[in-house]
Amino acid sequence: MANFNIFFSPTGGTKKVADILAADLGGNFHNIDLSHTTEKRKFDEKDLCLVSAPSYGGRVPAIAIERLKSFSGGGAKVILNCVYGNRAWEDTLTELQDTLEKQGFTCKAAVAAVAEHSLFRQFATGRPDEKDNAELRTFAVKIKEHLEKDEAGALRLEGRHMKYKPFGGSPLKPESNDDCNGCGLCAKECPVGAIAPSNLKSVDKGLCISCMRCVTICPKKARSVNGEILAQIGERLSPVLGGRKDNHLFLSEPMTEKEKMIAGMYYSAIDHELLKELNETKVLLQKYNNLSPLDMDERHKIMKSILGSTGDEEFFVMQPFLCDYGYNIHVGKRFFANFNFTVLDEAEVRIGDDCFIGPGVSIYTACHSTDPAERNSRREWAEPVRIGNNVWIGGSVTILPGVSIGNNVTIGAGSVVVNDIPDNVVAVGNPCRPVKSI
Secondary structure, three states, rough: EEEEEOOOOOOOOHHHHHHHHHHHHOOOOOEEOOOOEEEEEEOOOOOEEEEEEEEEOOEEEEHHHHHHHOOOOOOEEEEEEEEEEEHHHHHHHHHHHHHHOOOEEEEEEEEEEOOOOOOOOOOOOOOHHHHHHHHHHHHHHHHHHHHOOOOEEOOOOOOOOOOOOOOOOOOOOEEEEEOOOOOOOOHHHOOOOEEEOOOOOOOOOOOOOOOOHHHHHHOOEEEEHHHHHHHHHHHHEEEEEEEEOOOOOOOOEEOOOOHHHOOOOOEOOOHHHHHHHHHHHHHHHHHHHHOOOOHHHHHHHHHHOOOOEEEOOOEEEEEOEEEEOOOEEEEEEOOEEEEOOEEEOOEEEEEOOOOOOOOOOOEOEOOOOOOOOHHHHHHHEEEEEOOOOOEEEEEOOEEOOOOOEEEEEOOOOOEEEOOOOOOEEEEEEOOOEEEEEE
């Protein structure tokens, strides 16, 4: 058994939190710094890993995710640690969880802790402070006790799984001034190689992730961002970055595969409970699809029992209709679906009022890995689909997982919808794109 302190901490705040946690978890921790290129490494079920990353715009820095993907978990237990700069961590913890579970780690606990903002130092200044230190040490003791129980369970975290908040990076890029003595430390320590050793006063803005490592470590304090712009942005962000935000602890808990599926987490598609529900729905679908088209009352009754909810009694679904579970499908008022409507509803499919579904339309929420070994394990996840009010989906349209379609939209026949569609447009094609405003 070995303990590993794995961290991405360009300015030191994240590692400071990690070290506080590690000190009370017990045992010696071997450091793995994700700020540098890491070699492929295999862990096993006897290992314990504390994996820490800062939250950049509610996401894990992409370079940290890339380097974590070089690790093979082998069932090793993981404590997730997200450090945020007094705003919010949003999808940072869920992104860490999804990434590591896909690599074969078992996530047992998670911490979201506050540290001084790496850009706007006037927010959360000096944190983690003495109060944080005491609270984080208490967290570590609770985590240690939780690990000793070694109970089966999963982490239920705040934030979205798989389809994360977009983050395009910060416009603030550090530059060098005339105090630079050419030592080259900034180029050597830049996590993404954005500073060329041959041109230390320049930065590749396409590569730079605004992590502020070069600013923090420069012995001459010769690197900085534009102070005037920094002050303006800081003033604008003061309402969301001000005050004292809390640290949070999450411990794994018993979760069924069904609960994981609905939460958007990785789950086993061959779980006994889920297979039983699939078969129960198939029986209802068989009854529905084999009924006489004239037996309207019975058709209505069975369809009502299949769907999760309906906005009124005026819905109408032509035969044949196919779905997986049914209870994840919610339709609004005056809903109509034509022949051969297929819905793989591992995640929620929510359709608004006055929506028309053309013949041969398919809506998919189930997702599978492109890696054959992962896919063959029957582990998968699901992403919800949302369709607004007054939407017409043309014949043979395919809507892929995670898509949202706005209000007052027409989707042209044969389209493949892979991205969100805004309100008040006609959209067509593969991939489907807006071609006309309504």
